[in-house]
Amino acid sequence: MPPCYSVNSHPVETILSWVKAGEIAIPEIQRPFVWDATNVRDLLDSLFQGYPVGYLIAWRNPSVRLRDGSLSEGKKVLIDGQQRVTALMAAVLGYQVLTKEYKLTRIRIAFNPLSRKFEVLNPAIEKDVTWIPDISEAMKNAANPFTVFKAYCAQNPTVDQEQVMQSITDLLAIRNNLIGFVELAHDLDIETVTDIFIRINSKGVVLNQSDFAMSKIAASESYGGPMLRKAIDYFCHMAVAPEFYGQIAERDPEFAATDWFKKMAWLKDENDDLYDPSYTDMLRVACIAAFERGKLSDLVSLLSGRNFETRQYEDEIAAESFVRLGEGIMDFIKETHFQRFLMIIRSAGFIAPGLIRSQNALNFAYALYLKLRRDKYDPAVIERTVRRWFVLSLLTARYSGAFESQFDSDIKRAKEGDFSEFLAQTEQAVLSDSFWSFGLVQELEKASTNSPYLNLFWAAQVKLEDRGFLSRDITVGQLIAHQGDIHHIFPRDYLKKFGMKQGAYNQIANFVFTQSEINIRIGNKAPKAYFAEALEQCAGGPLKLGGINDRVELENNLIQNCIPGASLDLEQGDYAEFLKARRELMAQKIKTYYNTL
Structure with a gap:
């Protein structure tokens, strides 16, 4: 089959002239320039040394048929190499670039003909006459390097003039250095273009389809x-x-x-x-x-x-x-x-x-x-x-x-x-009774605070205006809004004493939202122990865990948080059975919630 792209090498000056003439569209030139100035410096140094700087990849827009029947030839759209070309336009042609704050600025790259080094212009270099402070000014005289040489030697009369002339000639010759240019055929589909891009790009960067659209x-x-x-x-x-x-x-x-x-x-x-x-x-x-x-x-x-x-x-x-x-x-x-x-x-x-x-x-x-x-x-x-x-x-x-x-x-x-x-x-097709009774319950059999199903449970509690675990007045919604604590019903340190690992104590069904002060008071006690304190305060004892002081209110709070009824008397040996029962209650709450939407 015929090749779906062409590969050529073009001088820097030719590529920049295409950009100035609008033959190549560079979408990124109106977006923030993400390179640091030091990256621009390094690119210039690589070109100066004759090192390869990677391929530019362009995808030609298809020629479109106009209403009068004639064809309008499409532009080349640069899909890889925007940062490099923008850097060259900034350093060589003196174009302004947009910063990350969307502010236009100049990136000035200085060159020292004696050390043959490039640096980002700074106040110290600007005062040092051994540096050419802005190579874009020198590039304006690319056709006549002697003009640049003469101006430099006027400020540095004792330098080795042969060395300086050679350095300036090599600097201005950057415009003639070759860059690889891959042009993809206009009739390629995005999937093929993406595949070519990945194969050519040594960094393995994935090309996003939205980038194609934005370029277009x-x-x-x-x-x-x-x-x-x-x-x-x-x-x-x-x-x-x-x-x-x-x-x-x-x-x-x-x-x-x-x-x-x-x-x-x-x-x-x-x-x-x-x-x-x-x-x-x-x-x-x-x-x-x-x-x-x-x-x-x-x-x-x-x-x-x-x-x-x-x-x-x-x-x-x-x-x-x-x-x-x-x-x-x-x-x-x-x-x-x-x-x-x-x-x-x-x-x-x-x-x-x-x-x-x-x-x-x-x-x-x-x-x-x-x-x-x-x-x-x-x-x-x-x-x-x-x-x-x-x-x-x-x-x-x-x-x-x-x-x-x-x-x-x-x-x-x-x-x-x-x-x-x-x-x-x-x-009817995807939310059957078996989904609520089995499928969703299985999804809750995981250890993760980032599970979408745990988040659905929190959303259900927000929607249903549930109170936080053992909270009399503070809702789950308020706790989420103000970064309340996610608490382990069977405390983590309590379970770790019995040799349980992270995957065991961080089960979805072991999590509730609660107030920080309640979480702190619970500490590493077994549920049986801290629920005994909650029952004691419901019987007239001092408040130790939140403000609930009524047995019916406590039971309602446990129901809202899907805590099985037998939890008031649970210890480590009951943990597996507790998780099973709570997953089923959580799934039913999510079902109830969905039906209210």
Whole structure:
């Protein structure tokens, strides 16, 4: 079969000229530059020494058919090597780069012709006339090294002029040094491109499909891609750092004048971290909600203008796809949409980010919310459907493994008819009596504080407004919100005295949320011992464990925390039977909780 890519070597100057002319699109040039200045220095030194600096990999955008029937040749989009090329543009051409704080700055690399060393410019070097302080200024005279040589010798009249001339000639020759350039054919699918990338990249870096999409967006100037790319990046950054709002307004007035900026302005006063989406999350949600497709590879194809029936690329499809993506991203960032969705998630008991162990489930739930809203479902139906689907997804680990295929299948069912009916059918299929009585109980037979099923139990307790273990007034929700203690019902140190290992005492069914002071008072006592103290205070004795002083109230607290009735008299020998009984009670509580959603 014919090769699906070409491999050539091109001079640094040629590659930089392609970038300046727009023949190569570098998506990362408008994103924060993640390299340290020392990495830039080391890259220049490697080129100076004639060392290899790795391949650049570009994927040519397909040529698209315009409405008049003519073909528009696609750009090369750099998918690996953005940091290296950006570094060269900064050091050789003097371009500014964005810092991690989204501030434009110059990276100045100095060169010493005597020691033939590169360094990041600092005040000491700037005062030392034996250094050329900024090689980008010297590179402007690459065609005439004598000009640079003459200026240097004027400040350093006693140097070995032959040595200096050779060093300056070698410095300016960096522009002629060759870099390997791999160009992938436009008709390759993402899976093939990813495989080629991994085989070529010696570091074994995995290429993310969302990176393809972001590269495609940034490279598509005629469709408003660069501004859309900024909207996605800026929203994600502001979600984590609200103070970034002021920096955008000050440093990017062009973007600050757009509707994108106005729609995300609410983030400047928002400190909630329940859902801090990445650009991958935003693209997935928009792909599902706006295109009714679950695979990001399909989004890349549509943004390229692919007609899935004819397998040709058409400008009209690309233009329409960018409009739809823009609408999907706008829906994502609207305050009313985002906040109402989070209200639904919180109403299911997920009040802290640590309770949510599946970002895929959260992403699909938000996409489902946006889709149902666009389809004008009744708000009450949307709320109930999204809440139940989200929890069902967690209960069944629906979006683990080949989750994109599951996304695709589920959103197509939403497209075909009433999603509420699909939800009911799915519940009958995957949440049978055997799931609640056996499947879920088995999932609770593990040792982990990070189990999604333990988190579901905590969410159930939050939703049902249960009190913390042995707490009279403090709820589990309040304990989670204020970082209360996760306590071992059979204390860890108590079980360790009997030779039990971590896997035994850290069983899911041995955990409860409680107040720190109660946890401390329990110490390493057997349940029989500390429950005796709780019973004593219910009989009029002094308060030692929390504020419960009524036997009925104590029994209700144990029921809320799924503590088997016989636990008041348990010791180490009863531990295995206790775990078995509590798992069954926990599973039943989660079932009760699900039915309230």
